[in-house]
Amino acid sequence: MSPDSIHMVVVGAGYVGLTTGVCLAYLGHHVTCADKDPEKIALLKRGKSPIHEQGMEEVMSLAAPRLAFAERAPEVVGDADLVLIAVGTPCKPSGQADNRYVEEAAREIAAGLQPGRSYTLVVKSTVPIGTNRRVAHVVEQTLADRGLNGKVKVRVASNPEFLSEGTALQNMLYPDRIVIGVDNPESADILRQLYRPILEQTFDPPPSLPRPTAYSLPPLVTTDPISAEMIKYAANAFLSMKISFINEIAGLCEKVGADVTEVARGIGLDPRIGPRFLQAGLGWGGSCFPKDTKALHAMGEELGEPTLLVDASIAVNQHQRQRAVDRLQDALKGVRGRVIGVLGLSFKPGTDDLRESASLDLIRLLLEREAHLRVHDPVAMEQARTLHPDLDIEYCSDPYSLAQGADALVLATEWPEYRRLDLGRLSASMRTPVLLDGRNLFDPTAARAAGFTYIGVGR
Template identity: 45%
Template sequence: MVGMPRRRVAVFGAGYIGLVTGACLAELGHEVTVRDINPEKIRLLRSGEVPIYEPGLGDMIVRNKERLTFTLDLDEALDGAEIAYVCVDTPPSASGDADLSRVWSVVRSLEGAAHLRAVAVKSTVPVGTGSRVRAALDAAGLAHVGYASNPEFTAEGTAVGDFMHPDRIVVGASDEATAGLISELHQGVDGPIVVMDVRSAEMVKLASNALLATKISFINEIATLCEKTGADVEEVARAVGLDHRLGSHFLRPGIGWGGSCFPKDSEALRQLANNTGYHLQLLSAVIEVNNLQKRRAIQKLKDELGTLAGTRVALLGLTFKPGTDDMREAPSTVLAARLLAEGAEVRCWDPMARPADSEPWTSTTRYETPELAVDGADAAIVVTEWPQLKEVDWARAASVMRRPVLFDGRNLLDPAGMRALGFTYLSVGRP
């Protein structure tokens, strides 16, 4: 960008957030080195392969290969760097708190990097983490190095666009110089910058995801009530969403939310409250509704088929959402496990998913197309709203199933049309 100072940035972590952050900062003109401790991941990135599926990311990495490098070496990552970004994962620990071991590993590795001007954390961390990191930097002789919380608000499948055209860029910093440096780093990004204190910035991330999860669980509760009263949740959600105070985003009924953020962040926020002696009653209910939603899908099949023992059930879609290969906390994992526990044979289709080589997936059979997955099945569940499912020859699918029972867990297909093809069609919140 013309007139923008070019900074040298070290990004720690080559996962979804680290790779998108590194590639987008390079796109903005900065010199970026991404460091990870996984040799295979770095080998793939150096060879031009992206180890995750994210639309547009691979092209951006190639386009900026002169400014974007990948390394296993700590010294190489920090060489000349002015800003260190912490983008490692913070999975839930056994206690329910966020596991910050990877964050602390990065912070400890910065000791001696006196040339740094700032450390910025994108990883989702509990409120108050910044104060502890600040104290650790001071103790390591890095009191002159600024600290910032710069949470990410990108969604998998649209992460590159979300970074470059965000609703807001949140910068939490305890001093104006650091806030200015991180803000300046984003020059060229099409979105407003909101500067605040560190603790508030840490809370924004958790609160945002909790509110989005609340909207999904709420509409799923309304969907259940619609089923019992004869109302149509699709019509209800459409009209509710037209209210400018509410909006239509995330008012889509289904079989529950998953992914790397909503489950982890909701639990982290609830645990954070518990640690202060306060019980977040609303958020606890939101989590419970989501947990039950996946099991309600299995119960619907049992109500229709009588028993699941000895049946064949096809799961159509495995990832937690379309447009990604991410299986973290995907509802399909619970569905597969419950179906197997009920004695069903589980068949699977997904165009991108890479299930773990462990249960329940080692006890399922994977098929190349939806048509093959449903051939001979007693029932099928639309788990992920992949657009390919709209192109299926459903008339033929009905003819090759042992019992043409379809539970549309994402309300993707037309009820009247599917019933006309001979399906026993079940959906979420529609009469």
């Protein structure tokens, strides 16, 4: 075992926890991923990933000698030096982030810590500001209840995660920065040790996840825990705002005959703006932007500090779904009874995550207007069947059967395989060849030449 290798437990083996645990085990640490979902753990023990992420099963198998899975955190944390919390922080009805699972995890962890030892407890979940203090308090209380007051040393640190689903392992191994929020040198040291292989890029890349060309070493941003917690919210709010901004401009482009993709290119070349997150479309979704922007809004309300830009970003995003339905309504002269085929269900390509997906929002709006919905997704159909049995939709095995006799197609998720579709074949099989390209994936000229009435976003 290398002297730099850390014994650690990751509590919560979801998108963030599993990716973190698997990558850190690959890099040489000894990792146990604990999750209270027994089905997830059973699957993981068989070498299968419960989530769709490029390279996950390959890296799991390469890391297998140093990677274990467990159902009960209290049984495995005792021998660890570092415990990382990566459980979910969903939205409360008020919009605030629900810290219930973080606190529950903190209690369970404290229940398994051993007297005479010291631990670093790292909060990786995206949490309301001040959660570090709250977690420290919950741990102290639990230890006191066990009669271990002052007998276990626990240092709480913050380490927000910036991975994107669909490229989660890539982002973990080759991040643009690592942020740690610490209030003592020991926590800073162990976190630096944890991330050293990434900070110095000393590892051999897994075959399916080569190091990007011209990749430069990521900076370690070391700050206080409160600022680290805020960095995560500010980052997500800013990215959401960028997308909502270009979507607002897209609406104006449609009115004046400009092409938003040209406008985005023209402004994105300015290094102060940058080209990323300027793709107009149906708006953002996923497990993070919607809940994190709502949480920032709720934080502003609680603190008497309005979050006007964040609020506008949320409003623009909701409007974006409705606009798409209105445009379909106009093109089809009413959607009631029309057969509409939706390409893509996941909130973005590369993942089977359906949380707050624009596609599902659109489907619900169209079902309310009594359209008949057919859907296709390369990986997320099973998830949709399981998680949304209430949706009255027809699952199609391929895009061509989806298009057969349909009145319109909606491209809702820009899976790369959809770019290669034979547009002529699709349009020829439809009753009315209308294509709402909700992600501006297709070339409008080619789509029109293939027989479609093409409707893009902002062009």
